Amino acid sequence: MARVTLKDVAEAAGVSIATVDRVLNGRAGNASRSAVRVQEAINRLGYAPSALSARVDAARRRFVFVLPSGENPFMSSLSEAVGSLSDWMTLEGAVYETVRVDVFDGAALAAALDGLERDGLAGVALVALDHPMVREAVNHLHAAGIPVVTLVSDLPGSRRARYVGIDNIAAGRTAGALMGRFMGGQGAEVAIVGGSFDLRDHVERQLGFKRVLAEEFGNVRVVDVREGRDDRETTRRAVEALLARHPDLAGIYSVGAGNAGIVEALKANGRAGKTLLIAHELTAENRAALLAGAMQAVINQDCGHEIRSAARVMRALASGTPIVAEQERIRIDVFLRENLP
Amino acid sequence: MARVTLKDVAEAAGVSIATVDRVLNGRAGNASRSAVRVQEAINRLGYAPSALSARVDAARRRFVFVLPSGENPFMSSLSEAVGSLSDWMTLEGAVYETVRVDVFDGAALAAALDGLERDGLAGVALVALDHPMVREAVNHLHAAGIPVVTLVSDLPGSRRARYVGIDNIAAGRTAGALMGRFMGGQGAEVAIVGGSFDLRDHVERQLGFKRVLAEEFGNVRVVDVREGRDDRETTRRAVEALLARHPDLAGIYSVGAGNAGIVEALKANGRAGKTLLIAHELTAENRAALLAGAMQAVINQDCGHEIRSAARVMRALASGTPIVAEQERIRIDVFLRENLP
DNA sequence: CTGTTAGCGCGTTCAT
DNA sequence: ATGAACGCGCTAACAG
Numbered sequence: 184m185a186r187v188t189l190k191d192v193a194e195a196a197g198v199s200i201a202t203v204d205r206v207l208n209g210r211a212g213n214a215s216r217s218a219v220r221v222q223e224a225i226n227r228l229g230y231a232p233s234a235l236s237a238r239v240d241a242a243r244r245r246f247v248f249v250l251p252s253g254e255n256p257f258m259s260s261l262s263e264a265v266g267s268l269s270d271w272m273t274l275e276g277a278v279y280e281t282v283r284v285d286v287f288d289g290a291a292l293a294a295a296l297d298g299l300e301r302d303g304l305a306g307v308a309l310v311a312l313d314h315p316m317v318r319e320a321v322n323h324l325h326a327a328g329i330p331v332v333t334l335v336s337d338l339p340g341s342r343r344a345r346y347v348g349i350d351n352i353a354a355g356r357t358a359g360a361l362m363g364r365f366m367g368g369q370g371a372e373v374a375i376v377g378g379s380f381d382l383r384d385h386v387e388r389q390l391g392f393k394r395v396l397a398e399e400f401g402n403v404r405v406v407d408v409r410e411g412r413d414d415r416e417t418t419r420r421a422v423e424a425l426l427a428r429h430p431d432l433a434g435i436y437s438v439g440a441g442n443a444g445i446v447e448a449l450k451a452n453g454r455a456g457k458t459l460l461i462a463h464e465l466t467a468e469n470r471a472a473l474l475a476g477a478m479q480a481v482i483n484q485d486c487g488h489e490i491r492s493a494a495r496v497m498r499a500l501a502s503g504t505p506i507v508a509e510q511e512r513i514r515i516d517v518f519l520r521e522n523l524p
Numbered sequence: 525m526a527r528v529t530l531k532d533v534a535e536a537a538g539v540s541i542a543t544v545d546r547v548l549n550g551r552a553g554n555a556s557r558s559a560v561r562v563q564e565a566i567n568r569l570g571y572a573p574s575a576l577s578a579r580v581d582a583a584r585r586r587f588v589f590v591l592p593s594g595e596n597p598f599m600s601s602l603s604e605a606v607g608s609l610s611d612w613m614t615l616e617g618a619v620y621e622t623v624r625v626d627v628f629d630g631a632a633l634a635a636a637l638d639g640l641e642r643d644g645l646a647g648v649a650l651v652a653l654d655h656p657m658v659r660e661a662v663n664h665l666h667a668a669g670i671p672v673v674t675l676v677s678d679l680p681g682s683r684r685a686r687y688v689g690i691d692n693i694a695a696g697r698t699a700g701a702l703m704g705r706f707m708g709g710q711g712a713e714v715a716i717v718g719g720s721f722d723l724r725d726h727v728e729r730q731l732g733f734k735r736v737l738a739e740e741f742g743n744v745r746v747v748d749v750r751e752g753r754d755d756r757e758t759t760r761r762a763v764e765a766l767l768a769r770h771p772d773l774a775g776i777y778s779v780g781a782g783n784a785g786i787v788e789a790l791k792a793n794g795r796a797g798k799t800l801l802i803a804h805e806l807t808a809e810n811r812a813a814l815l816a817g818a819m820q821a822v823i824n825q826d827c828g829h830e831i832r833s834a835a836r837v838m839r840a841l842a843s844g845t846p847i848v849a850e851q852e853r854i855r856i857d858v859f860l861r862e863n864l865p
Numbered sequence: 866c867t868g869t870t871a872g873c874g875c876g877t878t879c880a881t
Numbered sequence: 882a883t884g885a886a887c888g889c890g891c892t893a894a895c896a897g
Contacts, residue, residue, distance in 0.1 A: 236581075
């Protein structure tokens, strides 16, 4: 029952602990003769190294998350999730920090990245804005040997080591498939409301949505596309205008934030629950809309998973450990009123 | 940068390490005077105990998963997930074992529970069969001070410490809501195919499904309910019979396993993709059916999450650590062809 | 090439 | 009530 320790193996192999250690970790200077006997002893006793004890004095490494400031509830959730990393933290001997920067300001974001305290810095994760200065700042970090991970929104063409987030085209396709099915084979007119089509993820979602409708639900047509700047009031007005043109619109796919505005407009026009609404992210406002019957489905990416995945990936990159790609894929969750967590 | 250690706190407080340790863990025999100074030092330095170092010599504890044998792919996945616990294993100083027992045999399951090697046994998780002997065996373990966790299927009325799995009524409601929406407001006739309605989870799912239809989709009616014994061939015949009576059935909700049989029957009758099919568990066969367009949605419970959750819960129960209920809730996943992971 | 020694941070005696 | 000392399993540095 008692653990098999290095010492046990050493005794069994008739060598010293240090020798076993060298064989185990493939360090320099092992005689092939004793290496064999050690291996044999390891197999026989079923020795499993305790990663735990190995790190009693692990160096404390810093990992930084750079997230958008502002009141976007989704981003706030991300920030909270970083805070919840604490249990791990103690186990890993690592510390995770959050820095928040203005969302749409590429220069500010770049400056924040450049200005990060370098002491002990072992990795950076950021919600990337697609901007040349940001790209350069990321490349600087990379050049300094600090791995960078993009979160939620990718930055292709940069030296970022990895992207942690959902496949936004697939997310759009999922929304499209739901919308199509919800029409039950009948012809219908739907609209898309996005935050800003300068944002990479919004564009991709819209693309996936349209594509799946074209492929599989030919009689469901996208008749209008509007921008709401991810803002409640702007979005509300956009939807008011939309409903004025298409009074009995069958569905709306909301790509970005500001969904409270959509719900308001639907209610004001007596269309809540009639015009089907599918949106992204399980925020408090979307949850309320689902429960009230004003929204029928939410496509979600789990903040907690994303942050934990980013942490794992950064740790792996920092220590040269391999990454299990399969495990780090972020799921596209679908929530109806009935399976709200 | 360097970690704040017990020693640092001790120096700062002008006491010895042992004293700090006593204050920290609330052991007997602390002078209230120095206790205050220690607390003050802890706060000032921001000391966080390293759970890691505390366990360098942690006793190896055994946790056993008792899973159904047989070829049920879902159960096999569970079993595999236990195997993947190894990364943790090393970190926790715990070892996780799997025992597989015949599914529908209460006596055998009870015997397996009674016969578990007790040495170092710190917790048991089992997929419970609702049977008096099983209930008694669970109570025996409980009486012996070994916490028991039910997995996937609960055993109410027993001394099991906790249930780890999805809310099956909610899962059924989710399936029902999807089915209802997929009809697009048109009237429709659907059927339910279950494994066996002696199984608690199957009953609950069916209940949730019917209830949500009655509440929200009054014109979608359940016209038939069949049992397929979770077996492919039996299920196929059941569906053949079903289609004979209702040639243009609009939808089938499959509560249990054996879905390949349903797909076969649908294809044979030219109803694949026409009769909507919603089933449970993202097995290889269901994934294939989704991709082929013969199935439209899968309600899933994530094996990996369930096993890891059970492991966390058992560990917490064994060590008296509190359980974060929120974190241990198992989600009800919805998968369409578009968001397959 | 190999063994010995000295820690790592914490829990646990055992004296004081 | 308190502190010094040892041990946990492992790594790192130094001798041989």
